[in-house]
Amino acid sequence: MPSPSPTAEAARVASRRRLLPRPPVTVLLVPGLAVMLFAFCYPVVTTLAWPPDGDPATVARETGSLLTDPYLLPVIARTVRVSVLTTALCLAMGFPVAYLISRAPGAWPGRLLALAIFPLLLNTVVRTYGWIVVLGGNGLISKVSEALGLGRVQLLYTETAIVLGLVQLFLPLMILSTYSSLSQQDHRLEDAARGLGASPGRAFRDVVFPLALPGVLVGCTLVFAGAVTAFTTPQLLGGPRERLLSTLLYSRVNVSLDWPSASAIALVMTVLVLVASALSNRLGKIGSTTS
Amino acid sequence: MTSVVETAVEAPVVELDRVSHRFGARGGKGGTTAVADLDLAVRRGEFTTLLGPSGCGKTTTLRMIAGFLQPTSGRILLEGADATRTPPEKRNIGMVFQSYALFPHMTLRDNVGYGLRTRKVASAEVKRRAGEALELVGLAHLADRKPAELSGGQQQRVALARAVAIRPSVLLLDEPLSNLDAQLRVQMRRELLRVQRETGLTAVLVTHDQDEALELSDTMVILNNGHLEQQGAPRDVFPRPANRFVAEFLGYDNFPEVPGHGPVTVRPEHVRLLSGGAREDTGETGLDGTVGEVTFQGSNCLVEAVIDGAEGPGAVLRALHPADDLRPGDPVRIALPHRHLVELPAHGAPAHEATAHEVAG
Numbered sequence: 001m002p003s004p005s006p007t008a009e010a011a012r013v014a015s016r017r018r019l020l021p022r023p024p025v026t027v028l029l030v031p032g033l034a035v036m037l038f039a040f041c042y043p044v045v046t047t048l049a050w051p052p053d054g055d056p057a058t059v060a061r062e063t064g065s066l067l068t069d070p071y072l073l074p075v076i077a078r079t080v081r082v083s084v085l086t087t088a089l090c091l092a093m094g095f096p097v098a099y100l101i102s103r104a105p106g107a108w109p110g111r112l113l114a115l116a117i118f119p120l121l122l123n124t125v126v127r128t129y130g131w132i133v134v135l136g137g138n139g140l141i142s143k144v145s146e147a148l149g150l151g152r153v154q155l156l157y158t159e160t161a162i163v164l165g166l167v168q169l170f171l172p173l174m175i176l177s178t179y180s181s182l183s184q185q186d187h188r189l190e191d192a193a194r195g196l197g198a199s200p201g202r203a204f205r206d207v208v209f210p211l212a213l214p215g216v217l218v219g220c221t222l223v224f225a226g227a228v229t230a231f232t233t234p235q236l237l238g239g240p241r242e243r244l245l246s247t248l249l250y251s252r253v254n255v256s257l258d259w260p261s262a263s264a265i266a267l268v269m270t271v272l273v274l275v276a277s278a279l280s281n282r283l284g285k286i287g288s289t290t291s
Numbered sequence: 292m293t294s295v296v297e298t299a300v301e302a303p304v305v306e307l308d309r310v311s312h313r314f315g316a317r318g319g320k321g322g323t324t325a326v327a328d329l330d331l332a333v334r335r336g337e338f339t340t341l342l343g344p345s346g347c348g349k350t351t352t353l354r355m356i357a358g359f360l361q362p363t364s365g366r367i368l369l370e371g372a373d374a375t376r377t378p379p380e381k382r383n384i385g386m387v388f389q390s391y392a393l394f395p396h397m398t399l400r401d402n403v404g405y406g407l408r409t410r411k412v413a414s415a416e417v418k419r420r421a422g423e424a425l426e427l428v429g430l431a432h433l434a435d436r437k438p439a440e441l442s443g444g445q446q447q448r449v450a451l452a453r454a455v456a457i458r459p460s461v462l463l464l465d466e467p468l469s470n471l472d473a474q475l476r477v478q479m480r481r482e483l484l485r486v487q488r489e490t491g492l493t494a495v496l497v498t499h500d501q502d503e504a505l506e507l508s509d510t511m512v513i514l515n516n517g518h519l520e521q522q523g524a525p526r527d528v529f530p531r532p533a534n535r536f537v538a539e540f541l542g543y544d545n546f547p548e549v550p551g552h553g554p555v556t557v558r559p560e561h562v563r564l565l566s567g568g569a570r571e572d573t574g575e576t577g578l579d580g581t582v583g584e585v586t587f588q589g590s591n592c593l594v595e596a597v598i599d600g601a602e603g604p605g606a607v608l609r610a611l612h613p614a615d616d617l618r619p620g621d622p623v624r625i626a627l628p629h630r631h632l633v634e635l636p637a638h639g640a641p642a643h644e645a646t647a648h649e650v651a652g
Contacts, residue, residue: 191359191379191392192386192393194359195359195379195380196380196406196409196453196457197380197381197383197406197409198405199380206394211395
């Protein structure tokens, strides 16, 4: 059998190509978009606007009363306070760790990073129960305080306990985000600044931190959003007294079965996260244009 | 000659006094030795290069002068004062990095002005001097751009301007041209020399490129395994390498065994290959050989000639032959002009010690 000539072969390939045009690359977006649409957008819109036994009007009414309710306003304030504090503490503790990891020699950055994010592999409930053991009335801190003659301390079911738990929960996330920015930096930049007369502190302020800002902002947004929406930790460490929006939302759905009110709470939480995200975007833009 | 006397009296801008650096050393013991007992003096206005293969300790030495690394032992003096423990920001050095290390979030003007701002120079003055420094490297028109918008060669100029702008006591250059392509590198070499001459700055350059060192240096310092192998003006060092390492590094390819001589070396361009029964002149040693490999290089041919009856690495001589008239297997007469034979110390001699004393004298 004669083998087809090269030109005939080329023509055949070309005609096949014409019959079956190559799909545009954007087709690759379809599966992801479909999942987002049916498993995210639809339930979110439903939850926020059309809850069971409610419609957008009732949700709006509930939101209005939520924002004026003297019992609920402190919950919003506490949620914001706990989330901001958690973010600030994670940044204060995570950034130096990420910095040192990014400057470690040889194979150490990889090893240290694995160690830093190891807690992410443990279940949240397990990690949170660890704090109950430490913070409770019969816990380690209380016993030490009693032995020192300072009396028992009950840290469990306080706002402090929630912040501690959340910081521990989200610290790896902050380390990871800031590390990604810091590790991309040319280490010589810091040397260059020092050589040009900058003290270590000034080199950090002028060069290291501004260049790490994208990672810092991503870390802060992630931690803030995580803290606003976290449920297990505030539920276990805050108890029924120190309510956050997330735990209140849970009780509205499962205890009082007040769906429109729950929708209103969810709406407030969503707005909080969106505001934080917008703020971070804004800061990122300022950071990249000034200096 | 009075100026020579004066410069000899003035303290060197940079002085290394038996400086050693060992990586991973604890309490001055153990670790890997990167620099061993190095003495060095850089005089004002001079261009000094630290030359050697990778791992020879040249960059470690530069980073110690800059203050980014501490010597394990020995002293570093800047402008005659002990600066061994002085942090880099207090040394008044202008460093140019191999990676340029320009601040990506700052404009060129802010990059170049940074060292002036840390010195609390008034902002109008910063702007003026940053502009001047950019002018010096021909980039004043791009002052408001960010580094990412520039080519590699332009970034290198900005890095140079930034180091020069602070009027440093010494300009430290860490392989600044090695990231540029060959043509641009030669061009930037001239540019570097021009800027150094115009500013009158003292410069220390680290390089592994012998051509760069030969062209730029007032003094070249050749390092190997953390030891000083030879030091001197290119005009003195190049024709008279002190030992086999320096010779090989400077492109002396041939280490023939010549009757009546100890260890010698000769450059390929000085080996004459004679054919058709021609004999060597007086003042030359002649050896019978056979042509091996011939590589055509345009205006010359690189010819390998094997000395008849000889064995080992000394049996092959590489010659830069000006005509393309030799073919493998041709008999050839190898002529070695005595005035181009460089005597080397006998094998196994600790060369760096001998040269260190020679240089001191």
